[in-house]
Amino acid sequence: MAVIQEVARTRGTKTERRKGDGKAAAVFLAPWFAGLALITAFPLVASLYLSFTDYSLLAAPNWIGIDNYTRMFTDARFFQALEVTFTYVFVSVPLQLAAALALALVLDKGMRGLALYRSAFYLPSLLGGSVAIAILWRQVFGSDGLINQVLAFFGVQGVGWVSHPDYALGTLMVLNVWTFGAPMVIFLAGLRQIPVMYYEAASIDGAGKVRQFLGITLPLLTPIVFFNLVLQLIGAFQSFTQAYIVSGGTGGPVDSTLFYTLYLYQKGFASYEMGYASAMAWFLLLVVAGMTAVNFLASKFWVFYDD
Amino acid sequence: MRVTITRRAPRTTRTALVALTAAGALALTACAGGDSGAMPESDGEGGDGNVEIRFAWWGSDTRHETTQKIIDLFEEKNPGITVVPDFTDWDGYWDKLATSVAGGDTPDVMTQEERYLSDYATRGVIADLSELGVETSEIPEDVVATGEIDGKLYGIATGINAYALVADPEIFAQAGVEMPDDETWTWEDYVEIAGQVSAGAGDGVWGAQDYGFNEAGLNVLARQKGETLYNPDGTLGVSAETVAQFFQVSLDLMANDGQPDASRSVEFQNAGPEGSLLGTNTGAMGVWWSNQLGALSEASGHELELLRLPGESQYERTGMYFKPAMYYSVSATTEHPEESAKFVDFLLNDPEVAALQLTDRGLPSNLSVRESILGDLADADQRMADFMADLEDEIVDSPPVPPNGSAEMTDIMTRINTEVLFGDLTPEEAAEQFLSEVGAAIGS
Amino acid sequence: MTDTPVRPEARPQPTSGSRQALSEIAAEIPDTTPRRRVGARVRGLLKHLGLIAFGLVMLYPLLWMLSSSFKPTALIFREPGLVPTEWDFSNYGDGWSALLHPFHHYLINSALVVLGSVLGNLVSCSMAAYAFARLKFRGRNLWFAVMLMSIMLPIHVIIVPQYILFSSLEWINTFLPLIVPKLLATDAFFVFLMVQFFRGIPREFDEAARLDGCGHGRIFVQIMLPLALPALATTAIFTFIWTWNDFFSQLIFLTRPDMYTVPIALRTFVDATSNSSWGPLFAMSIVSLIPVFLVFLFGQKYLVKGIATTGIK
Known part of the structure; x- marks a missing residue:
């Protein structure tokens, strides 16, 4: 730790950075560049190419130009999938992040049994993709399931939470909020990275808890909030597993949980229209990249970096 | 504050794209060279001619x-x-x-x-x-x-299976309803009997599980009426009238409480044999493939019986068939x-x-x-x-192999049937939509 | 690459306390703050009660799975209750030996894949992240955008070209398609995660080290990595859990039963078209959860060993 002590001693001495770190960057990025060239690039480029073809998976692709892209805009289920996905993303991502941040703040420090709480709260995220979990959802959210039994106790008539087209998507959003484990963990890690010296300084200045939170915790946590926002957004647009499990892969009832990726998967692997599926994927990429770019632009106004 | 992604880097964009494309081309070449179409490692090798x-x-x-x-x-x-x-x-x-x-x-x-x-x-x-x-x-x-x-x-x-009706004699007995004669019963009898069982067997027990999620039932009805789901040339061979009749049965069954409400029907459908009406002893009848009798019996804990689907002597001919x-x-x-x-x-x-x-x-x-x-x-x-x-002797012929794109049938059938159950489509509208969607899927 | 001035009120000024604080970075100080007042005690109690109630809701699925693993298969569907009316301990024994190999065979395979992936992600993603967070080089923003783009395509359209690629490399049915990409920092999630954490480390630290003659290698290893321990822990834990649970790519790339991993093995208990062994499935699902749960339970304490664990008095 000697280095860090030295660093501390010389803290605050700003120096002019060298013009560029090209060589060092080449070294540090070598694995990443190799990965890009060897692993990532080909599937990316190939799927772009395939999006301009009629490709059944079972036979060689045929170039058909932009037909796949124009076809999307005449496909009613494509629009249904878009609607479902956008609704899901814009409702569940903010809710999930809020839940994750709230729990992370509660579980940050100063309590007995923290490890157990954190682990318990992370558990649903562990179970998410298990085959067995489909049966559980039926028993919890079914017409005669746990939730409706509780409601009946209070004299409320329940519904089929995952089997009724009007409620299935809402249930999935609640389920998603419930698996806030991953962003919670990242928030926890982020909270722990805020140097205590800042709080000490603030205390000396007589700042209260609320002011410390608003003045230190929140601004210093913004890079992590930003990270979670960007990644959860990217992830939510590609949501697949939960709808797949709950609807048995159909996106049902009546396409009410037809997530974009689920529809794309059906097209690629059940209808053998991988060309169309690839076009849908690239359309999704444009949408998500656009939103991410907006996110990065907007981040100028609210994300605080210490560097 | 530095924001990374949005800053434009005009001079490097082109170089980067060139590099990316080159990398892709490299991978493609590597691919074309190595694609032998065979299993990697020791394919057909081995010194002893293995x-x-x-x-x-x-x-x-x-x-x-x-x-x-x-x-x-x-x-x-x-x-x-x-x-x-x-x-x-x-x-x-x-x-x-x-x-x-x-x-x-x-x-x-x-x-x-x-x-x-x-x-x-x-x-x-x-x-x-x-x-x-x-x-x-x-x-x-x-x-x-x-x-x-x-x-x-x-x-x-x-091997072969038949799409058949599985019945639970214990629930029939409990409801005080006679088991049907499956050689003569009609689709109307089926609806009526299911209603009687529901009425007689008490709360939370139904006569039948909804059958509309599987196109095999439609095929049987079509065959009974001298039609067929798919023609040998890969086109649709079923009339809108028959499809509408097929969906109407479900509605009739819901109307007389012979089967559960729409939500429950969806839930039972998704629950497989183990979680079905028969498997959980909450219903007297369900339509299944004959080879699932074992799983259903095991789940229910007692003996179940296979019956012919209704309508085998109601129309022009028998509709049941052996499916590979x-x-x-x-x-x-x-x-x-x-x-x-x-x-x-x-x-x-x-x-x-x-x-x-x-x-x-x-x-x-x-x-x-x-x-x-x-x-x-x-x-x-x-x-x-x-x-x-x-x-064996009753079956007239085997349906042809379903055409390309028929793997989509399950999704289409499930979706349209659910809409019928929830009352979003009338059987006639459902028939029309079914014919156009399946037609599109199989390209006819 | 100009630094926009930061809103002054948002930037707390480090004070003289920092030197002492920094010297204690490695010190292990328990993160409990003694509560002094009775009011605080009551509030703490309420907080615990709330958390326990909430925790039970969160734990319900696990308890249900556990209970189902002790039920005969038929009862799993007929009795939704948490306490089995009929106990069946054979699910564990049956499940362990039901497949072509004993279940520990699949656990070992999964462990190999997971260890390779964790190691790969830790090393390669942190290196890439250092470059993106701290180094100045041409095209940085563009490459960063390319990296993010690579995780915006759904796996379902990527997997076929990937298969073709790995097949031509003769990597199918080995662990290479699962591990090598991690060694090469293809998991943009973690690169971005660490970029954010690295950028949260005050730049004064490495500027000072630079003045003292440290190269990027030493700054990276001796300053950034220790200070970003929570991010490393997060990466390790998530990589472990996500790889352990990942079904699709393992299904596609591993073709022979002796290479199968836990998620594939679990799938072989059930089949939509034939008899399924639900009891053994639940039992083995519980078994396969134990490693991930333990990793999380013990790993999570490293999540909280950052800068902040210092200087509490």
Whole structure:
């Protein structure tokens, strides 16, 4: 730790950075560049190419130009999938992040049994993709399931939470909020990275808890909030597993949980229209990249970096 | 504050794109060079002339276990041929199979299913088995025909199933309702009886589970009326009137409480045999494939009975048929067609194979093999075999192999039926939508 | 690459306390703050009660799975209750030996894949992240955008070209397609995660080290990595859990039963078209959860060993 002590001693001495770190960057990025060239690039480029073809998976692709892209805009289920996905993303991502941040703040420090709480709260995220979990959802959210039994106790008539087209998507959003484990963990890690010296300084200045939170915790946590926002957004647009499990892969009832990726998967692997599926994927990429770019632009106004 | 992604970097953009494209091209070249279409490592090698073939199938652990025993037996009888197993569950199977075909690694021998057979056959993925000399003389001609497309034999039925009504005599008794005479009952009788059972059996027990999620029931009704779901030329052969009638039955059943409400119907449908009305002892009737009798009986904890679907003597002819449980198919690009054919031959015709797998891949299509295992069957399977034997003379013909794109049928059927159940579509509207969507899927 | 001035009120000024604080970075100080007042005690109690109630809701699925693993298969569907009316301990024994290999075979395979992936992600993603967070080089923003783009395409359209690629490399049915990409920092999630954490480390630290003659290698290893321990822990834990549970790519790339991993093995208990062994499935699902749960339970304490664990008095 000697280095860090030295660093501390010389803290605050700003120096002019060298013009560029090209060589060092080449070294540090070598694995990443190799990965890009060897692993990532080909599937990316190939799927772009395939999006301009009629490709059944079972036979060689045929170039058909932009037909796949124009076809999307005449496909009613494509629009249904878009609607479902956008609704899901814009409702569940903010809710999930809020839940994750709230729990992370509660579980940050100063309590007995923290490890157990954190682990318990992370558990649903562990179970998410298990085959067995489909049966559980039926028993919890079914017409005669746990939730409706509780409601009946209070004299409320329940519904089929995952089997009724009007409620299935809402249930999935609640389920998603419930698996806030991953962003919670990242928030926890982020909270722990805020140097205590800042709080000490603030205390000396007589700042209260609320002011410390608003003045230190929140601004210093913004890079992590930003990270979670960007990644959860990217992830939510590609949501697949939960709808797949709950609807048995159909996106049902009546396409009410037809997530974009689920529809794309059906097209690629059940209808053998991988060309169309690839076009849908690239359309999704444009949408998500656009939103991410907006996110990065907007981040100028609210994300605080210490560097 | 530095924001990374949004800053423009005009000078480097082009260089980067060039680099990216170059990398892609490099990968493509590497790909073209190495794509031999064969299994990696030790394919067909081995100094002693050992040949290796890969056999892919879907199923659950019991099937994997017996299939491994069958492979061991084959290897024992055929020194010099090694069979590599490649198995997973139904859903994963088709994703994996399509991907490996795309990658040029088609398994040498695979199990196929009628909704997928045409997709694989017409694109040249699987071979014409009649050219490979697989022995089919012990298999009835109409059963062999279920694997033929345009006169070529792309798959041989492992065994047969029938789409039939499974009934729970205990719930009938509990409701004080007589079991129907399945040779004469009509679709109207079915609705009425289901209503009576619901009324007599008490709360939370229903007469029947909704049958509208599976197109096989529609096919039976269509056949009874002299139509057919698919024509041999791959077009739709069912009339809008028949489709509407098919969906109307569900509505009638909901109207007289013969079946659960729409939400519950969706839930029971998604719950598989174990979570079905019959499996959980909450209903008297359900329509299933005959080979599921065992699973249903086990889940319910007591004996269930197989009945003919209603309407077998109501219209022009009988509609029930034998469906190939699955097929064995051989890759068109296999390096070892001879050994692959030998293995398929063994699977179909060796009585020892049948003794191991019994009815796990359907009631064996090979008649002499079927005969040989009848004595060893478990109770439920025994009844299934008897039921199938009774049907033998009544069945008029086998439906043709469903056309390309019929794998989408399940999704379309499920979606439209759900809309009917929730009252979003009338049976007539549903029929129209069904015909246009299926028509689009199969390109007719 | 100009630094926009930061809103002054948002930037707390480090004070003289920092030197002492920094010297204690490695010190292990328990993160409990003694509560002094009775009011605080009551509030703490309420907080615990709330958390416990909430925790039970979160734990319900696990308890249900556990209970189902002790039920005969048929009862799993007929009796939704948490306490089995009929205990069946055979699911564990049956499940362990039901497949072609004993279940520990699949656990070992999964462990190999997971260890390779964790190691790969830790090393390669942190290196890439250092470059993106701290180094100045041409095209940085563009490459960063390319990296993010690579995770915006759904796996379902990527997997087929990937298969073709790995097949041509003769990597199918080995662990290479699962591990090598991690060694090469293809998991953009973690690169971005660490970029954010690295950028949260005050730049004064490495500027000072630079003045003292440290190269990027030493700054990276001796300053950034220790200070970003929570991010490393997060990466390790998530990589472990996500790889352990990942079904699709393992299904596609591993074709022979002796290479199967836990998620594939679990799938072989059930099949939509034939008899399923639900009891053994639940039992083995519980078994396969134990490693991930333990990793999380013990790993999570490293999540909280950052800068902040210092200087509490």
